[in-house]
Amino acid sequence: MKFSALLLLFFAALHSAHALPEAEIQRYIDEAIKAGGGEVIIPPGVHLIEHGLVLKDAKKLRIIGLDAEETILKLPPVAYALATGTTAAGATSIPVSAQRGFKPGMRLKIEADGELDSFTKKPRPYHLTIVKAVEKNTIQLDAPLKFPVPAATMIRHEDAPNLIEIRGASEEVRIEKLTLDGGRADGDPPIRGHAQLCAIFASGMYDYEKGPTGPKVKKLRIARCYIQNCHGRGVALYSVESAEIDGCTIRDTSDEAIDFDHFTEKSVATHNHITRSLIGVELNDASNCLVAGNEFLTCGTGINLWRWCKHPGLNEGNLIVKNSFDRTQGNAIQIATGTKANTIAQNEITASGKNGIILSGEAQIVKANKITASGMKPILIQEGNHDISE
Structure with a gap:
């Protein structure tokens, strides 16, 4: 364990359930990054994060709470x-x-x-x-x-922060056992923060037309966290490779609970419980990703896969398997134009407000899904030829 982590753990033992200043948490993070890695252990308490914690070029860094429900990083009320x-x-x-x-x-x-x-x-x-x-x-x-x-x-x-922002050539960052609260409260107007006001935002360098222009963030792992009340996304990944989001509860987000965005590849979202979010999981220009074993309850849309950039090979080879969807307001799974050869299999869809699965693009593989009580059609094909065996 690195020196910075030992200090913070000692502080936690003496001052359990007391808030730490944001600058102090950032200082421990910076020390660990400078040392080449280590652990930053956050004590129980509600820690107000006004400017956003930044991890740049972090390697082998673990940020962990002592108690997932009692260790809370929270944004202030939105301006x-x-x-x-x-x-x-x-x-x-x-x-x-x-x-x-x-x-x-x-x-x-x-x-x-x-x-x-x-x-x-x-x-x-x-x-x-x-x-x-x-x-x-x-x-x-x-x-x-x-x-x-x-x-x-x-x-x-315009410069509203994300709770945790991960930039540059970061690798093997782990975020575990924290409650990440975006500060949204009853009575707030509907705000879709997009790339702001997210709980976790990770991005390598990229350009819509040129593609990735620098190292991708790699091997980010987010596990056993509670993510809630975000005006932006719960977790947003741009130009990220081999990330894992596992075993988290994500609730009450005005935007996507999990977003695999431009040039993100080989990343997985597994065993998460997602409720009351505009979109459960979005894949936009993402390839060879896995979304499996998640529960979606009363979301607007369950999973949305679509294209923005025009690079070849994007939006292909994604696996959407063994998820459960209950009472989405719209489509449970929607696959848009410009996508190809994605697999949607063994999902269980109950009482979707619109269609169970809506298909566009080309050569999607759809098999062994269980779809009951859809508001419209169990499967709707809008365009393309697909391999469907239900």
Whole structure:
């Protein structure tokens, strides 16, 4: 066990159930990374994480709680506002309601059409500005708006953190026996944080058109954790190889509970219990991944596999097997255009709000699934030729 871990374990023994400052936890993590690896042991308590813990180029690092239910890392309440009325381009203030958490100097993400995206050739669904001053029902800006802000537009912090962010050439990072709380509370508006406000966000370097441009994060393992109340994803993996998410409970996420995203490969999600999440598991430009033995209860969609980038070989060879789905609001399993040769087998689907399995793409293998009481069809083929034996 490394020196940093011994110190923190000693602190835990003396101060059980007391919160640690975020800077202190980050310092122990940095010491372990500098030492080439080791353990950082978090004591019981609710530890507020305002800026996000960052693991960069970490090797053989284990972050573990002494008690999975009592050791809680938690984000603060999300900063947001809703626009009241329409504000025209050129304005230097925005009338708002329900403003919370904004401070001068913050960058704001306004979730309304902005400049054209060079990849999609469509307007980006947001534009940015900076807070000059905050009043009760008005946000003063440091420069005129470049684009209008329609009434009821969501405005939030552009640099909102993830609880734990893993970057660079990280390998063999293990996160275990923690409760990771995204800070979402009753009464919060619906916010889909995407790559922000996640419990765990891991990413190697990549480009939509060029593909991976640097080392992938490798051999990340997340086990025996409770992940809850996230405005973003529970776990989001971008350009990651050979990750494992096993034996976790993930609940009440506004976005995906588990996301295998651009250029993630050979990763597995097994034996997780996922409930009340918008999407249980999403695979987007992911290949040769395994989603097996998970339970999905009252999610919007169970599993969603789809394509964004155009590189050959993406969205192929994924295995979706032996999962159970109960009362999804939409489709239990949906496979989109641009995917190929994925296997959906031995899943049990009960009372899906829409279809049990909906298929597009080409050459999907569908066999031995048990589908009962679907709101629409047990299996719906939208396009392509597939190997189906039910």
